Amino acid sequence: MERTPRLRPGFRFQWEPAQKAHVLLYPEGMVRLNDSAGAVLKEVNGQRTVADIVAILEQQFPDAGSLADDVSEFLKEAEQQHWILFP
Amino acid sequence: MNRHDTMPAGDRPGIGPPLWLLAELTYRCPLQCPYCSNPLDFAQTQQELTTEEWTRVLRQGREMGAAQLGFSGGEPLVRQDLPELIAEARQLGYYTNLITSGLGLTEAKVNAFRDAGLDHIQVSFQASDPELNNAVAGSRKAFDQKLAMARAVKEAGYPMVLNFVIHRHNIHQMNDIISLCERLGADYVELATCQYYGWAFENREGLMPSRAQLEKAEADVNTYRQRLADDGSAMRLIFVTPDYYEERPKACMNGWGSLFLTVAPDGTALPCHSARLLPIEFPNVRNSSLHSIWYDSPGFNHYRGDSWMPEPCRSCDEKGKDFGGCRCQAYLLTGHADNADPVCSKSPHHDRILAARKAADHATAGLEELTYRNANNSRLFFRG
Ligand code: SF4
Ligand code: SF4
Numbered sequence: 340m341e342r343t344p345r346l347r348p349g350f351r352f353q354w355e356p357a358q359k360a361h362v363l364l365y366p367e368g369m370v371r372l373n374d375s376a377g378a379v380l381k382e383v384n385g386q387r388t389v390a391d392i393v394a395i396l397e398q399q400f401p402d403a404g405s406l407a408d409d410v411s412e413f414l415k416e417a418e419q420q421h422w423i424l425f426p
Numbered sequence: 427m428n429r430h431d432t433m434p435a436g437d438r439p440g441i442g443p444p445l446w447l448l449a450e451l452t453y454r455c456p457l458q459c460p461y462c463s464n465p466l467d468f469a470q471t472q473q474e475l476t477t478e479e480w481t482r483v484l485r486q487g488r489e490m491g492a493a494q495l496g497f498s499g500g501e502p503l504v505r506q507d508l509p510e511l512i513a514e515a516r517q518l519g520y521y522t523n524l525i526t527s528g529l530g531l532t533e534a535k536v537n538a539f540r541d542a543g544l545d546h547i548q549v550s551f552q553a554s555d556p557e558l559n560n561a562v563a564g565s566r567k568a569f570d571q572k573l574a575m576a577r578a579v580k581e582a583g584y585p586m587v588l589n590f591v592i593h594r595h596n597i598h599q600m601n602d603i604i605s606l607c608e609r610l611g612a613d614y615v616e617l618a619t620c621q622y623y624g625w626a627f628e629n630r631e632g633l634m635p636s637r638a639q640l641e642k643a644e645a646d647v648n649t650y651r652q653r654l655a656d657d658g659s660a661m662r663l664i665f666v667t668p669d670y671y672e673e674r675p676k677a678c679m680n681g682w683g684s685l686f687l688t689v690a691p692d693g694t695a696l697p698c699h700s701a702r703l704l705p706i707e708f709p710n711v712r713n714s715s716l717h718s719i720w721y722d723s724p725g726f727n728h729y730r731g732d733s734w735m736p737e738p739c740r741s742c743d744e745k746g747k748d749f750g751g752c753r754c755q756a757y758l759l760t761g762h763a764d765n766a767d768p769v770c771s772k773s774p775h776h777d778r779i780l781a782a783r784k785a786a787d788h789a790t791a792g793l794e795e796l797t798y799r800n801a802n803n804s805r806l807f808f809r810g
Contacts (some may be wrong), residue, residue: 342611347585348583348584348585349545349546349584349585351521351545351806353519355491355493356491357443357490357491357493358443358445358491358493364493364521364545365521365546365585366523366545366546366548366585366587366614367494367496367523367546367548368494369445369493369521369668384481389619394480399761419664421660
């Protein structure tokens with residue numbers, strides 16, 4: 340929880356109005372993110388720890404209960420996908 | 427490397443927006459690769475679009491939802507306005523890719539592009555050693571320049587994407603190629619077996635690997651990939667195998683007019699970069715907006731949906747998966763662009779693929795017998 344994820348070099352996260360979704364852009368590729376993936380990656384900036392991100396999201400979605408497991412799980416998957424790294 | 431999940435809706439029912447825009451800035455190029463995908467008669471191309479015209483195209487594309495932008499060619503570096511176009515594209519919100527041979531690149535340019543907002547530079551190589559590389563490229567100093575530029579790209583903080591076009595004269599080099607990429611610190615390595623359009627179709631007999639060569643290469647790549655995984659390396663290997671050894675065609679361009687829009691140097695808008703060879707009239711960005719080109723032009727609507735399909739595709743339950751394959755390949759190999767891509771074993775023309783495979787088993791032509799891509803050879807192909 341104390342680790343600090345950041346996007347892999349060359350990856351860009353942005354909102355695409357035409358797709359009404361957040362996307363991850365990288366060399367010659369693009370992933371369209373669903374709402375929850377978008378909400379998590381939005382907070383990944385190389386400064387916030389996983390715990391920070393969980394706290395922010397729990398504040399944003401007070402009805403969702405504890406988000407620690409979901410967020411950790413998603414970040415693990417994002418790391419396996421080579422979208423983010425934990426330096 | 428393209429990944430898309432469910433498609434967003436566009437401005438017409440059933441037609442999504444062009445998410446990918448390829449700007450072929452010029453057909454000019456200092457190299458002469460015999461597998462170049464540029465049209466055979468490129469030397470006849472009329473005036474290139476101006477900076478203002480390209481800027482308009484970029485704006486219109488972005489408004490329609492395009493997010494990935496490729497600058498290619500020819501060699502895009504010969505355009506003096508490249509930094510300006512990069513800055514404009516980045517400011518519009520594109521993810522900008524520069525696809526270059528590395529010739530004409532300097533460290534200063536690498537950094538200037540970075541400052542203008544370029545996201546990624548892909549440097550293409552012809553082989554893992556200077557002799558073969560330079561022979562294929564038709565240039566004596568290409569290899570050292572490429573190495574230097576690959577290093578400069580990495581240094582400047584870009585993701586490093588190296589591209590090797592694979593054919594029968596370098597397919598035995600897989601291990602050397604990958605280990606060169608590893609030493610350079612590449613993030614992605616594209617090992618792209620030749621696709622037979624443009625100059626590559628003309629040179630197919632001299633380029634196509636045999637099945638035995640291909641299987642050996644695939645095994646080499648898989649072994650290497652395993653080793654990278656064991657080492658915890660983040661370098662990704664993308665091996666594009668030739669569809670001539672498949673029994674089903676590729677879902678070409680993810681479907682005609684579904685994601686990709688190419689604008690050629692003279693402003694001709696195309697659903698893919700080789701579609702120019704088809705006997706179809708394509709619109710030009712000089713006379714129409716990108717929006718009307720994409721949604722309303724006969725050229726772009728020609729092969730949308732599946733009502734144009736003859737048999738065997740028409741009644742095939744796989745047509746939603748591969749869209750009948752590639753129109754250019756159907757045209758080049760059967761003379762009719764509507765036909766099923768002959769790669770498909772259900773195609774009545776599949777024998778042409780089998781014949782090409784057989785020829786590849788016995789081919790003996792050396793590199794010197796290939797037709798190199800240059801203006802003199804191009805003029806020979808002009809049929810106008
Ligand atoms: S394939 Fe070779 S000849 Fe063709 S544009 Fe690229 S570098 Fe130039
Ligand atoms: S017959 Fe046509 S639609 Fe069916 S698999 Fe072959 S190419 Fe695809």
